[in-house]
Amino acid sequence: MPSPELCHDLLVDILTRLPPDDPGCLFRASLVCTAWRALLTSPEFGRHYREVHRTPPLLGFFENHDTVTPWFAPSSPAASPFPPLFPDRRGLQVLDSRHGLxxxxNPIRITEEDHAVSLIVWDPVGRRQWESFPPPDFGSTILCDVGVVVCAADDCDHLGCHGSPFLVGYVGTDYRSAHASVFSSETNSWSPVVSCPHPDVEILRGQPKPLIGNAVYFICEYHPDESFILCFDLFSRKLSKFDGPPIHHYKHALMKTEEGVLGCASMEGSLLCLWSTEAGPDGAVAWMESRVIDLHKLLPSNSFLHVIGFEDRAGVYYLTAxxxxxxxxxxxxxxxxxxxIDSNIVPYTSFYTPDQAVEVAQEGRWEEVGDKEEEEADEEVEQQVEKAVQELFTKGSKALKDEDFFGAEDCKRRILKIRLGFFLSTWHLPLLLQSLAEACVHMDCWIQCSN
Structure with missing residues (x-):
């Protein structure tokens, strides 16, 4: 009979082989018996599991919407049981995600001129947040803004840095310049503002923001067909600019290449064209096309494809089709x-293991989610949701009268999605069941009308 130590090592080896992009495997295994649960919820196994796999999996995407809380779309059904409940009851927009953060x-983007009133850093796995904090002073005068968040822990491998200190880089543009500043969770303050003058500059929202070394890169435009790349170093606080690749800026997405330098990806029909940068002796940045890959065997040939991002740690491109x-x-x-269906999405990569779920109940280094003005926020958001639902119901009823059954079906789907997203995000399960029952009654009415 094998020794207990051998059995333990064999069990650890087997459980370590479970794929990280299916967190449900580990959670189901923790229900087998008390011994397995004790093993899987131990910090030692969690660290070993992450060190073996090294690459945090792509768990899914946050999809921004104009009127309600963003949705989280798992990359596959196997991504359960990861349930990202939003840390605030208001309508929010996801600006960035990195290192599990x-x-x-706030507010969500309604018009191009909207800018942030407050920012929140949220750890979905650790279920903690850094309470709302205002953007830097220039945040009230800019026309467009973007932001990035990074773990700031020294010598961190970013495999499980939940609760670590972080930095937020906030960049905005007006008619004359780009401005930037960095917020540190350790000092609870913003750095001095740095600026880069350029007439009629506009930073593009919804674009991926690759982090290479300490620098983050953004695409800016200053004429309908003219653009450049803005580089912001989060540690030296330097803001600089240089020319982008010889491609229309709406047709390419910036990325970190396998070699660890700035690159970009674009689609030409079914061809994925990859570009990379090289610094010249005078410091100038030169672009070169490094690779062309035909995707016609992987994707339908009749699809209109457009690259909207690349998750470098997971090694996954994401494209609209x-x-x-x-x-x-x-x-x-x-x-x-x-x-x-919306291209305004932000990928989320992180390990999610049973030991991290146990840590949720323990006191963290950040402030836990509070109940500040919760009832007022709930009421305001619920009114927005019900207004949107009523407008869709009226539109769907009219579509039925006009025998536009496709339009009516689309309204029905959108009503269910809005109500499901709102009530799940607030954990109002009784109200969710009631709402779904009411939606079913409405659907029955529509069916009877159509007959």
Missing amino acids: VLLR DYGVATVDLKSGQVNKMSI
Whole structure:
């Protein structure tokens, strides 16, 4: 009979082989018996598991909307049981996600001129947040803004840095300049503002923001067909600019290449064109096309494809297509078609293991989510949701009268999605069941009308 030590080592080896992009495997295994649960919820196993796999999996995407709380779309059904409940009851927009952290802004983007009133850094796995804090002084005068969040812990491998100190880089543009500042959770303050003059500059929202070393990169435009790249070093606080690749800026997405330098990706039909940068002796940045990959065997040839981002740690490109968003892993050849229809999405990568779920109940280094003005916020958001639902119901009823059954079906789907997202985000399960029952009654009425 094998020794207990051998059995333990064999069990650890087996459980370590469970795939990180299916967190449900580990959680289901923790229910087998008390011994397995004790093993899987131990910090030692969690650290070992993350060190073996090294690359945090892509758990899904946050999809921003104009009127309600963003949705979280899992990259696959296997991504359960990860349930990202939003840290605030107001409508928020996801600006960035990195190192298991999420940066949100309030209010959500309604018009191009909207800017952040407050920012929130949120740790979905650790279920902690850094309470709302105002942007730097220039935040009230800019026309467009973007932000990034990074872990600031020394010598961190970013495999499980939940609760670590962080930095937030906030960049905004007006008619004359780009401005930037960095917020530190350790000092609870913003750095002095740095600026980069350029007439009629506008930083593009919704674009990926690759982090290379300490620098983050953004695309800016100053004429309909003219653009440049803005570089902001989060540690030296330097803001600089240089020319982008010889491609229209709406047709490419910035990325971190396998070599660890700035690059970009674009689609030409079914061809994925990859570009990379090289610094010249005078410090100037030169662009060169490094690789062209034909995706016609992986994706439908009749789809209109457009690269909207690249998750460098997971090694996954995400593209818009006729049917929504597709993720493409070139190494495995795996394509995952998702139900997301909006290109304004932010990928979320992180390990999610049973030991991290246990840590949720323990006191963290950040402030826990509070109940400040919760009832007033709930009421305000619920009114917005019900207004949107009523407008869709009226539109759907009119579509039925006009025998536009496709339009009526679309309204029904959107009503269910809005109500489901709101009530799940607030954990109002009784209200959710009541709301779904009411929606079913409305659907029955529509069916009777159509007959």
